[in-house]
Structure formats: C-alpha cells, structure tokens
Amino acid sequence: xxxxxxxxxxxxxxxxxxxxxxxxxxxxxxxxxxxxxxxxxxxxxxxxxxxxxxxxxxxxxxxxxxxxxxxxxxxxxxxxxxxxxxxxxxxxxxxxxxxxxxxxxxxxxxxxxxxxxxxxxxxxxxxxxxxxxxxxxxxxxxxxxxxxxxxxxxxxxxxxxxxxxxxxxxxxxxxxxxxxxxxxxxxxxxxxxxxxxxxxxxxxxxxxxxxxxxxxxxxxxxx
Amino acid sequence: xxxxxxxxxxxxxxxxxxxxxxxxxxxxxxxxxxxxxxxxxxxxxxxxxxxxxxxxxxxxxxxxxxxxxxxxxxxxxxxxxxxxxxxxxxxxxxxxxxxxxxxxxxxxxxxxxxxxxxxxxxxxxxxxxxxxxxxxxxxxxxxxxxxxxxxxxxxxxxxxxxxxxxxxxxxxxxxxxxxxxxxxxxxxxxxxxxxxxxxxxxxxxxxxxxxxxxxxxxxxxxxxxxxxxxxxxxxxxxxxxxxxxxxxxxxxxxxxxxxxxxxxxxxxxxxxxxxxxxxxxxxxxxxxxx
Numbered sequence: 001x002x003x004x005x006x007x008x009x010x011x012x013x014x015x016x017x018x019x020x021x022x023x024x025x026x027x028x029x030x031x032x033x034x035x036x037x038x039x040x041x042x043x044x045x046x047x048x049x050x051x052x053x054x055x056x057x058x059x060x061x062x063x064x065x066x067x068x069x070x071x072x073x074x075x076x077x078x079x080x081x082x083x084x085x086x087x088x089x090x091x092x093x094x095x096x097x098x099x100x101x102x103x104x105x106x107x108x109x110x111x112x113x114x115x116x117x118x119x120x121x122x123x124x125x126x127x128x129x130x131x132x133x134x135x136x137x138x139x140x141x142x143x144x145x146x147x148x149x150x151x152x153x154x155x156x157x158x159x160x161x162x163x164x165x166x167x168x169x170x171x172x173x174x175x176x177x178x179x180x181x182x183x184x185x186x187x188x189x190x191x192x193x194x195x196x197x198x199x200x201x202x203x204x205x206x207x208x209x210x211x212x213x214x215x216x217x218x219x220x221x222x223x
Numbered sequence: 224x225x226x227x228x229x230x231x232x233x234x235x236x237x238x239x240x241x242x243x244x245x246x247x248x249x250x251x252x253x254x255x256x257x258x259x260x261x262x263x264x265x266x267x268x269x270x271x272x273x274x275x276x277x278x279x280x281x282x283x284x285x286x287x288x289x290x291x292x293x294x295x296x297x298x299x300x301x302x303x304x305x306x307x308x309x310x311x312x313x314x315x316x317x318x319x320x321x322x323x324x325x326x327x328x329x330x331x332x333x334x335x336x337x338x339x340x341x342x343x344x345x346x347x348x349x350x351x352x353x354x355x356x357x358x359x360x361x362x363x364x365x366x367x368x369x370x371x372x373x374x375x376x377x378x379x380x381x382x383x384x385x386x387x388x389x390x391x392x393x394x395x396x397x398x399x400x401x402x403x404x405x406x407x408x409x410x411x412x413x414x415x416x417x418x419x420x421x422x423x424x425x426x427x428x429x430x431x432x433x434x435x436x437x438x439x440x441x442x443x444x445x446x447x448x449x450x451x452x453x454x455x456x457x458x459x460x461x462x463x464x465x466x467x468x469x470x471x472x473x474x475x476x477x478x479x480x481x482x483x484x485x486x487x488x489x490x491x492x493x494x495x496x497x498x499x500x501x502x503x504x505x506x507x508x509x510x511x512x513x
Contacts, residue, residue, distance in 0.1 A: 116313035119274050124327045124373060125301030134326065138317035 001194055004171050005179035009199075012087070012175060013155040016094040020102040020151055023095070028106035029132060033115075047104075049097050058164025061093050065165070085167045090175070093161045101150040109143025110136060142214045149210045153203055224249060225377075225409065229270050229280035229290070233263070233433070242266055242433040248426055250285065250376075253403055254411045255420045255441075258430035264413040265310070267430070268379045271411065272307050273300035284377070303377075306370030306408075310381045312362045314354040320365050321350040327372040340368040343405070344398060360391040364398060371402060378403070378410045384419065389478050396422060417445055417457050417498050418477070445500070455502030460493055474501055 027046070031039060049057060065072045065083035075081045083089035113136060121131045137144060159177045166173030168182060176195050183192035212218060227246045232239065242263045248254055256264045269275035271282065273289070276297060282290040289298045315323050324337045341347055344364045354362055363383055370378060380399070384392045396419060403410045414420055420427055421441040429437040429444065437444060445457065458476035470490035474481045483501055493499070 114311060114313065116309040116311055117315055120307065120309060120313040120315075120369075121326075122274065123272065123300050123305065123307045123370075125299075125329060126326075135315050135317070139315070 001191070002179075005174050005176045005195065006198055008087075008171070008174065009156055009176040010202075012090055012094060013152045015091050016098060016155045017102075017148055017152045019091065020095050020098060021148065024099065024102040024106060024147075025132070028103050029110055029136075031103070031107045032110035047100050050100050054097060054158065054160030055164055057097060058093060058161040061089070061096075061161070061165045065089065084165060085169060085173060087166075087172055090162055090166045090173055093165045094155045094158060097158060097161050098151045098154050101154045102147050105143045105147035105150065106140070109140030109147075112143075113139055145213055146210055149206050153206045156199065156202060156206075224285065226281070226283050227271065229277040229282060231266065231270060231275065231277045233266055240433045242270070244270070244280075244433075245435060246428055246438075248409075250409050251407055252409060252425045253423055254409070255424040255427045256411065256413045256430060257415060257420060257427050257444075258436075259415075262430040263433040264430055265381055268307070268381055268411065268413060271377070272305050272379055273298060273303055274307075301373075304373070304375050306373065306375035306378045308363075308366045308370045308378070308380045308383050310383070310385070312354075312366040314362060314365055314369070316354055319351050319353055320346055320357075323354070323365060324369050324372055327369050329373065336372060336374070340371055343402070344368045359387050360395060363387065363395055367395075367398065367402065371406065374406075376409060378408045380410065380412045382413050382415075384414070384416070392416075392419065393477075399423065417441075421445060421457065445498075455500055457498060457500055460495055460497045460499060463490060463493060463495065474499065476501065 027042075031043060031046075062084060063069065065075065067073055067076055067082070067084070072084070075083070081088065083092055117135060117139075118131055121135050126134075157177065158175075159181070162173070162175055163178055163181075166175075166178075168174050168178055174182070176199055180192050180195045180199070183189070183195065225246075225248050227244060229242070229244050231242045233242055240261075240263065244263075244267060246254075256267055258264055266275060270277050277290060277292070279292040280290070281292070282288070288294070288296050289303055290296060315326065318326060321337070321341075324340065325331075328337060341350065344367060346364060346368060349357065349361055349365070354365070357365065366383070383399070384395055387395065399410070399412075400423060402408065412420075412423065424441055427439060427441050427444050428435050456476045458474035458481065460472055461475050461480075462471075462473035464471045464473075465487070468487065469484050470487055472483045472485060472490065472493060474483060481501065
C-alpha cells in the first residue's frame, strides 16, 4: 500500500483550510455587514464553485497559468511560481473550489449575532480586528468549526479540478481521489478499494466530529 | 451646555423619515426622549453616540465640538466619553460579568474602577456568571456598570427598563438615579413610561415623526400641577365598566389596581390603555404606618 497519496491529500486539505480561513474571514465579515450594491454579485461569485463543473474551473486555471500564456510566463519569470502540474497549483485551485464551504458558514454565523454587541465594543474603542477576535469569533464557534471541517472534507473529496491543473504526478499531485481513478484504470481493484475505504473513513470521522460538537456531545467533558 | 442641531434622512423598507433635531440642555441634567415607536428616539441616541453619521448639522458638548458638517469634524464614538446602554443590553455572551467589564476597560491596570462599579451595582455574587444565566434585571445592571467603565460624561439609555416587570423597574430606577448623581452624568433616557419619566427626568423632549413636538419639564408636559389636587398619581386605564348611571374605571397605578367612579359624559373621553392622572382634592388622605 502506497500511503503517499493519502498523506498528500491530508496535506492539501490542511493547507487549503488554513489559507482559506484567513482569506475568507474578512470576506464573510464584509458580506455579513455590508449593504453594498455589489453584495449580490460577490455572493454569486463565491457560490459559483457549488454549481460549476470542477473541470470548467480547472480548465480555465490551466489556461491562465500555462507557461505558454503571458500571465503564466510572467509569474514563472518574475516570481518563480509555477501553478500547472505542481502542488502550489493544487492549493490555489482548492482554495477557489472550496471557497463557498468556508464563506457560507462563517457569514451566516456572523449575521446571526446582533449588531449591538459590535457597537458596544466600538463604543469602548476596540478595533475591528479585536472585535472579530475577542467578541465575534468566540460567539460563533459552531459556525467556525463547521466552516473548517466542511472545507477540509470537501478538499479531500476533490477530483475534477485537481486532475485538470495537477495532473497525476506521483508524490507531487497524485492525491487519493486520483489514485483511486488511476488504480481502476489499471484494473487494480484491490488498491482502489483500499484508497476508497480510507477516504470513506476519513470523511465519516471529520463530519461526525462536527455533528457531535455542535450537538453538544463534548460539552459534558469540557466543563 | 449641550447644543445639538442635527439632520439625518432615515430610510428603511421604503419608508423615509427626516430626523430634524434641535435640542439644547445643560450638563448634568436628566433628559428624557419621549414619543411613539418609530418617532426617531433611538436614532437620536445613535447620532449623539457617533454610531450613526448625521447628514448635516452641529453637535457640541460645552466647548468641545463632536460633529460639525461645515468644519468636517466627526469625532469617533470612543472619543466622545459616552456610555451607551443598548435596549437588548448587548452583553458579550462569551464573557463572564467580570470579563465584560474588564473588556471595556482601556487602562487595564485600573482595577479600582471595576471594583467600585461591582460594588455600586451589587454585582459581587454575579461576577463569574455568563450573561445567559442572568435575569433581565441583572443583565441590565451589568450593562449599566459596563457603560460606566470608561468614565463617561454622558450616559445614553435606550429603553433600558422596557423589558422588566414593575418591581425590577422600580429597583433599577433607583440605580440609575444613584449613578446619575454619583458620577455627575448628563443622562439621556429613551422611555415611554410616563411614571418613570416623571420620577427621573428634569427635562423631556417629545418626538413626533423625527421632529421635536414639545419640550418642557415632566410636570408641564404631562399636566401635573394643572390641577390643585392634594395627591395624584399617573396610571393606565385597564377596564371601563358601565353601572347604571355611573362608569367605573379601573386603573393600574404602579402595581396596584384602583377603581375610580366617574359619570358617563366624563367617561366618553377615556379609552383602554390611556395614560391618565388620578388625584383627589376633596378630602385629606389619611396615612398610617403599616
């Protein structure tokens, strides 16, 4: 059994989750308070990956970052960044693809808090960052956990977008979901079965965590 | 002297109201904003606090200018020395009572302020409790204490007692008066409980559709002193019954039900829910120790 695809999957999911949390939090906060006219457009863009075939997203990413392309060549030359068929590319694609899974729970959590608690903190001269860290986030813990776990789990289950931009390079871009496909193509059903079972187990456990936590199961131990 | 001349167009769900305020009052006074729901009372507090930006006008407290459209002055809410008590209390649910107070403290070494407020508002036993486990009156006391942590000069109270029962209101009114006097605050209260207003305030502004309709002392506004009654209370009509030639009107005065007899002609002007003044002048009331 080759464990590298599994480890690669976990690494990709973890990095994607961390990056997305930092990037999506300000976006979710903005969406929860703004009455701007472009809000609907931003919300639509954020939700697009939910309905778009992953291959479409992967295809355009592939085109944009291809070294034959001006933008891709510029990135490579000036910043030394290669996104096509690299792990970096996988992270970037995953961040775009899992964006709604991070933004939506955070946004609905933040919207559920009364605006008066933010205003009370403003009256005491607290900065936006302090308010977010000390007042808002601690009061939406279930939403934060849901966002983190859903993003992690969803990235684990990615296939189309990863295949398009990452290809199938062992040890670099061959994550577990692609390994399953690869083994099936090679008529190696035993291996495909092993990868699949591990993915099922991991997905079950991560989701179970959320439901147990948000259902108050851990409360009796944490008190 | 506090000089407030502010204008703001308020828009919500297709309704548009122009808030056009012109208020002057002295420092240290207890002011009440009175008026129907939607007349602009809460928005007035938000304009004063800086949480809402006026469209135009001027706001100054003594020599200090807080807002001036012409001079492009708009002081940040936290620089205005204001304590704001929100209608829903706005306590931070994730923090204990003590943490709520401590969070509001800008100079973290100044523990004395918190200790004094804890004592003053009788919060000693509640310090380590979370807001969700407190009663309405207790939450209100915490909210009052937290608003005072920053040593404000002006205290804004947005219908702080409307969700409480009579007994609790009475108790909290005493706390509010106590802190108003103790810290020499200028207090601005939003309320539509006439009894409460008469008890607490020096000056009342009545708002109607975003404008000041009337202003004056509570006695002037609510008709006290216009009769030569020996004793009088305000109450609310909760029942009107006809009995032969007379009408019996049942009033709620404070916590007590009082029945008053009047003739049919007189009763025509009364409706259920009316706020009325009940007094007596024909005989001397007797008081006895109980």
